[in-house]
Amino acid sequence: MDEKYYAEKIEEKWQKHWRQTGAFEVEPDDARPSFYCLEMLPYPSGFLHMGHVRNYSIGDALSWYKRLRGFNVLHPIGWDSFGQPAEQAAIKRDIMPLEWTEANIAHMRGQLQRMGVSYDWRREIAAHRPDYYRWDQWFFLKMHERGLAYKKMSPVNWCPQEETVLSNEQSSGGICWRCGASVEKRDIAQWFLRITKYAEALLDDMREIEAGWPERVLTMQRNWIGRSVGAYVDFQIKDADANAKVRVFTTRIDTIYGATAIVLAPDHPLIAGAPLKDDVARFAERVRAAAPKNPGEEEEKEGISTGLFALNPFSGEQIPVWAANYVLMEYGTGAVMSVPAHDERDFEFAQKYSLPIRRVIERISHEQEQIAHNEAALDQSVAMPHAFTDYGILVNSGDWSGKLSEDAMREMAEFAREKNFGEAAVTYRLRDWGISRQRFWGAPIPIIYCERCGAVPVPEKDLPVVLPSRADFTGAGESPLAGVSEFVNTTCPKCAGAARRETDTMDTFVDSSWYFFRYCDPHNAEAPFDAKKIAYWTPVGQYIGGIDHAVMHLLYTRFWTKMMRDLGLVSFNEPVKKLMTQGMVTNVVEGTGEWKKMSKSLGNGVDPDDMIAAYGADAVRLFILFASPPENELRWLEAGVEGAVRFLRRVYNTVFRWRDALPDAPKSAPAAEELSAQARHLRHETHRAIARVTEDFERMHFNTSVAALMELSNALGDFPSTPETTTLADRFSVREALESLVLMLTPFTPHVAEELWEKLGHEGGILGGGACWPQLIEELARKDELEIPVQVNGKLRGRLLASAEASEEQLREAALADEKVRGWTEGKQVVKVIVVPKRLVNIVVR
RNA sequence: GCCGGUGUAGCCCAACGGCAGAGGCGCUGGUCUUAGGAACCAGAGGUUGAGAGUUCAAAUCUCUCCGCCGGCACCA
Missing domain, CATH: 3.10.20.590 (Ubiquitin-like (UB roll))
Structure with a gap:
């Protein structure tokens, strides 16, 4: 044992040991409980950043803890290796996406290994490899069979100059990133997955994960799904045939007697038959061409009369039909009934265009606001200062007057159903998931277009549809894949005639929707995974990643699991029992004193390799886990890393000083009378630390665990006798303290813990030697x-x-x-x- | 605007209705040193964002307000 702590030497030694002994390689074992610890898989950009280091430090700490507690721990890693940057590298530097991606993976794998993260590397997967993405394609076919995958027209960002599709990032600000031309919306046929079919289940099943997921993630998903309860009502168009109806969606059918207009989205189909259709078309064109609005800014409401009139099915009243920019074709039915007295937006619109305002809801409690109005007048345009949007009691509503809003909403929807002009309904903000990308570097969608047979799915036996190894990357024109004739030209699986392949590839969120199931059985050539292996390892016990994936990835993966359940592949509803969202890593931006997320553009990034080289992986990981709780922002402080090294050095020195004196200590605990008061105190501190660290691990409060270990180390430092003068019995308490300290350090600083464990006289490594988490003796933890x-x-x-x-x-x-x-x-x-x-x-x- | 989170020492953060402080960073002083640094020892630092309520007792529970962070936002 070196007299001093040399991190680099120790870390190399134990990384080699782990590799050679396959320390983290696991298989299902029915005799032991399983634990699945998962971190979000990285995009192989080429370099690990501090956010990754934080993510994997958290996961690794938990994995080690669970191993020491006797769990069979699955802890895998892989690569989210499809996506745009590989294509950009191809355009800019003339290097093929495959080559670029593989080189990045090789480099980052080396970085992860130098961090000493305890992965089972045999299970590594990468989305861009055909043995992975063939199963993306397989799932697509299964969904296609069940009508869950379908094609429809949908807008994309289009650069008219380069005649190419742009991603949102490439068209930010409405301008093409390469040529500066203004970006247009263009409708093309694209593939969608029917996630909306699961909207209700995605909401309901939140009950199963409420306890293990952060409240705010569930809130964000609820907002995103946007469930809205209301009713459809059909308004007959006046002077037209009986089929000419406009269907609106409303959450306030109780206010229908106050409707003074129907307002359509500018692109509503009914406009085609309107008397003023040319004016309306010009208006719609102007709305479409309007500059993309800045987030947070509300656009001025604009509208135009269509010249049509509609009949209110409740009152029989005739009201005008308008088109306006504030009604969206994508939501509900693309048409609303305008009730200005009881809706802020309709109020604003009515005031601008001098539509009448009819008051039909009266407040019911004195706690509600009394809004000025003119009892004698029918139109409240002058008297009412703003809308009254609360529930209340119906007035001026024919036979329905006097009812409470809540009752009226239910009864009026039922009335509409009986009279066949509407029904109660639920709508969602959630849309189907568009997975088509007009890109090269993604999983090809396994469809073949035949002039005779139409869109034909690729037969399962022909999977995978493999990406060509080369293509021309210019960044302009159609997708590079469309230019590769040996890929595009094929034969129809049905009629064997000449046919063309689909050239759209899949959204990369497809790959990440199910990757953690593949880790359980990564080399299976017959199926995406084996049901028995899945049953042992999944659902995931703990998932750790950034809050930025709160909605998309985590919603898609929940959807995917429900789809797999319906295919009979898994037996549960939710893939992830517990979720932890880590905070971001920030650093001071030079010259401003502000703490901002580390980024290249701000120049406040810190390279993990530099830190590991300077302080060692153990100290870097220890600092990251100690500096703040995992959900919080982590402020990068190099002085804090130095503090971590200081602590490790102190522990190291303590072991060095005591190790020769310890082998003679008794093997089992001496009776209390045989121990000095100091030794009894040390035992108390040891067991108090065990109790605290164990409890904090269960809650993932790593920062306080580390604090407790520092206290134990301080207590050892305060122990008054020297190795030479201490009685044999007292040496037992020192050994117990040191062994406990070292074992409990393992999840944070595995390399130095292994080294110290060995120096304390144990062979074969911590896992190989069968060490386990120190056993708490409660009466010792208590103070007498x-x-x-x-x-x-x-x-x-x-x-x-x-x-x-x-x-x-x-x-x-x-x-x-x-x-x-x-x-x-x-x-x-x-x-x-x-x-x-x-x-x-x-x-x-x- | 709506929803969620959060506010404790100069800073990061503990305190699961019971003594406001575990740990680290920084700061001040001391030991050591030619000096600095390192290491070790000691120490200072507070209206728990503000106000009200519940309680024997509130950082903690409830309400109102303020600040900050995040999400959604013409969603009918």
Whole structure:
């Protein structure tokens, strides 16, 4: 053993040991409980950043802890290796996406290995390899069979100059990133997955994961799904045939007597038949061409009358049909009934275009706002200052007047259904998932277009549809894949005639929707995975990743699981039992003093390799876990890393100093009488630390675990005797403290823990030697003598020394008899004495 | 605007209704040193964002307000 702590040497040694012994390689084992610890797989950009290091440090700590607690731990990693940057590298630097991607993976794998993360590397997967993406294609075919994958027209960002499709990032600000031309929307046929079919289940099943997922992630998903309960109502178009109806969606059918217009989205199909259709078409064109609005900014409401009139099915009243920019074709039916008196947006619109305002809801409680109105007038345009949007009681609503909103909504929807002009309905903000990308570097969608047979799915036996190894990457024109004739030209699986392949590839969120199932059986050539292996490992016990994936990835993967369940592949509804969203890693931006997320553009990034080279992987990981709780922002402080090294050095020195004195210590615990007071105190500190660290691990409060380990280390430093003068019995307590400390450090700093464990006389490594988490002895963790604060009227006035077993009565007597306390109770009447055993006494006097 | 989170020492953060402080960073002083650094020892630092309520007792529970962070936002 070196006298000093040399991180680099120790880390190399143990990484080699782990590799050679396959320390983290696992297989299903029915005799042991499984634990699946998963971190979000990285995109192989080429370099690990601090956010990755934080993510994997958290996962690794938990994995080690669970192993030491006797779990069979699956801890895998892989690569989200399809996506745009590989194509951009091809355009810019003339390097093929495959080559670029594989080189990046090789480099990042090396970085992860130098971090010493305990992965089962045999299970590594990469989305861009045909043995992975063939199963993306297989799932697509299964969904296609069931009508869950379908094609429809949908807009893309289109650069008219380069005649190419752009991603949102490439068209930010409405301008093409390469040529600066203004970007247009263009409709093309694209593939969609029917996630909306699962909207209700995605909401309902949240019950199963509520306990293990952060509230805010579930809230974000709920907002995203946007369930809305209301009703459809059909309005007959006046002077047209009986089929000419406009269907609206409303959440407030109780306000229908206040409807003074129907408002359509500018691209609503009914406009084609309107008397003023040319004016409306010009208006719609202007709305479409309007500059893309800035987020957070509300556009001025604009509209135009269509010249049509509609009949209110409840009142029979005739109201005008308008088109306006604030009604969206994508939501509900693309048409609304405008009730200005009870909807802010309709109010604003009605005021601008002088539409009448009809008041039909009266407040029901004096706690609700009384809004000025003119009882005598039919139109409230002048009297009402703004809309009244609460529920209340119906007025001016024919036979329905006098009913409560809640009752009216239910009964009026039912009435509409009976009379066949509407029904109760639920709509969602959630749209189907568009997976088509007009790109090269993705999984090809396995469809063949035949002039005779139409769109034909590729037969399963012909999978995978493999990407060509080369293509021309210009960045302009159609997708590079479309230019590869040996890929595109094929024969129809049905009629064997000449046919063309689909050249769209899949969204990369497809790959990440099910990758963690593949880890369980990564080399299976017959199926995406084996059902028995899945049953042993999944669902995931703990998933760790950034909050940025709160909606898309985590919603898609929940959807995918439900789809797989319906295919009979898994037997549960939810793929992830517990989710932890880590905070971002920030650093000071030079010259501003502000803490911002590390990024290239701000120049405040810190290279993990540099830090590991300077301080060692153990110290970097320890600092990251110690500096703040995992969900919080982590402020990068190099002084903090230095502090971590200092701590490790202290522990190292303590082991070095004691190790020769320890082998002679008794193998089992000496009786308390044989130990000195200091040794008994040390045992107390040891077991207190075990209790705290264990509890904190269960809650993933790593920062406080580390603090407890530092306390234990301090207690060892305070131990008054030297190795030479300590009795054999006392040496037992030192060995116990050191071994506990080292074992509990393992999840944070596995390399140095292995090294110290070996120096404490254990062979074969921590896992190989069968070490396990230290066993808590509760009575040692308890303090036998306690200092009990005594309060008088809630103010601290004295302290008592009492045994932990002291009864309520004993504490009460002792408190009342205490001299200091009596100074405050003298001459007063004791009203009440509250005794909380082991904690405190409070005397209430008057 | 709506929803969620959060506010404790100069900073990161503990305290699961019971003494406001575990740990680290920084700062001040000391030991050591030619000096600095390192290491070790000691120490200072507070209206728990503000106000009200519940309670014997509130950082903790409830309400109102303020600040900050995040999500959604013409969603009918």
